[in-house]
Amino acid sequence: MPDDVILETRKLTKEFHGFVAVNSVDLRIRRGAIHALIGPNGAGKTTVFNLLTRFLPATSGSVIYRGEDITRLRPAAVARKGLVRSFQISAVFPKLTVLENVRVALQRKLGTSFHFWRTQRTLAVLDGRALELLAAFDLDDYAHAITVELPYGRKRALELATTLALEPELMLLDEPTAGMGREDVGRVVALIQRISAGRTILMVEHNLSVVADLSDTITVLARGSVLAEGSYSEVSRNSAVLEAYIGAEQ
C-alpha cells in the first residue's frame, strides 16, 4: 500500500441474511484528505462505517489501516489505534457535564481508568486541556452545564470536541450536519475545516452543499456498491450518479 493511503478496504462485503448491504467495496482514503461518502438512502453508507470501525463484523473482505489488517480487531481496539467515529444521532453522555464529556475521552491516556480506589480529583489534571478543547468549539461557557440541556447544534459540536480529544488520525463522521438548522450547518462546516488540519476525515453526508464545500474526494455508493469516485465536479456530472439519485427520489 502506498504511503499516502491511510485506509483501504479490499472487497469489503456485508450480508444480512442473504441481503447484500455492502457489496465488494474498494475504498482508498488518502492521508490528510477530506473524503465524503454519499449515496441515496439505503446505499450502505452507515454500514460501511460500522464495518470500518468493527461495530459490525464484515462477511468478507478486509480493512487495512496504516498498512495493518484491522478486520478482526475489537471496536475499542480500533478506536485506540486512532480511527475514531462519530454517530448519526448525537453521541454525547447526556447526564455528564459538558466538561466531563470531553474529559472521559482524555481520561483513557492517564491509564488509571480501572483504578476504583483513586479519587476523581486525580482527573482534575485534565481540566485544562478539556477547557481548551471546549473553547475551540465555543463551548467553554457551557463547561459545567449538564449536557442534556444543550441545544442540538451545541451537542454536535461537543461530540466533535470529544472525538478530537482523542487526537485521532482518521475521523469518521456520520452525518455531522444531520438535523441542523442552516446557521449550525455553517458553523459545523467551519469546524470540520479547522479540525481537518493534520488529520484525515471520512464522512457520510446528505447535505450536498456541505460535501461540495469540504471534500477533496467523493465516493458515491448505491445499493452497496461503489458507483463513482472523484472530485465534486466530476461526480456531479456522472450520469450514473444522477440516475441513482433521481431514481431514489421517485
Next chain:
Amino acid sequence: MIAAGFNRAQWGYAVLVVVGLAAPFYVYPVFAMNVLCLALFASAFNLLLGYSGLLSFGHAAFLGAGGYVTLEVIRAWRLPIELAIIVGTVVAVLLGIIFGALAIRRSGIYFAMITLGFAQVVYFLVLQMPWTGGEDGLQGVSRGKLLGIVNLQGNLAMYYFVYAVFLAGFWIIHRTIHSPFGHVLRAIRENEPRAISLGYDVDRYKLLAFVISAGLSGLAGSMKALVVQSANLSDVHWHRSGAVVLMTLLGGMGTTLGPSVGALIVAALENYLASYGSWIAVITGGVFIACVLAFRRGIVGEIRALVKRSF
C-alpha cells in the same frame, strides 16, 4: 460549600455516623446489625444497577456464598473470624468473576436471566452438598474473638464490629463511584456505543463493577451469617435476589444512601410486622407498589430532587 470545613453533605454523613454509633442503645442490636448487613448488600447491588445500569437477578448467590463459606471454615477448619470473613468474601469474588464473565456479554433482560440461572445453580448446590446442611442450613457457629482479643459473643461488641465493616464497605462503594473508574462506568451507562468508540473495552469495566459488587455482597453475607450465627437456604433463595432489587428501588437507585434507607424500611417492616405472618409479603408488596407509583426515584431520590429544587 464552606472552604475550610464540612459542606452540607458531609455534615449529613457525620450525623448519620453518630446515629449509627448510638443505634444499639435504642434498638435491639441484632436487628440493627441485620439492617447494616442488608444495607451493605443493597449498596453493593446499587453499584451495579444504579451506576452501571446492570440489573442482576442473582445477587443472593453472593450473599449466601459469603455466609455459608464463612461459617463453614470457622466450623470445619477453626479459622479465626477475620480470616473466615476474608475467605467468604474471596469466594464471592471468584463466583462474581465466573458469573460476570459469562453474563456481561448480554444486557437487559438476558443479563438478568443469566444471573438468575446461575443463582439457581448455587441454590441447588447449597441444597444438595453435604457440608451445607440442606434444609437445616448451618447453625450454632460461635462468633469467636476478633484478632483473638475482643470477644464478639456479646451483641454490643459485635455491633461495633459490623458497623466498622459496614462503614468500610460503604466507603469502598463511595470511592468506586467517585473514581476514574466510576467515571468511565457512568459514561458506559449513559451511552455504551460512544464509550466503545472512545476506545473503552466496556465489557472489562462492567466485569470489574460486577466483581466488586459481588465481593461486597459476599462480605455482607459473611457478616450477616456471623450476626445470626447461622446460614440457611433463604440466604441463597431467589426471594433474596428480588428483595435487594426492592430495597434499592424503594430507597432510590443511583443514590448513595438510597439502598440503605430501603434496607432499613424492608427490615423494619419484616421485624415489626412479624406477628402478621405471611401478610408481611402482601404489606411489603403494597408499600413497594405505592412507592414506585408515587415516587419513581425512590425515597432518597425524591428528597434529593426536592432539595435541588428548593435551593
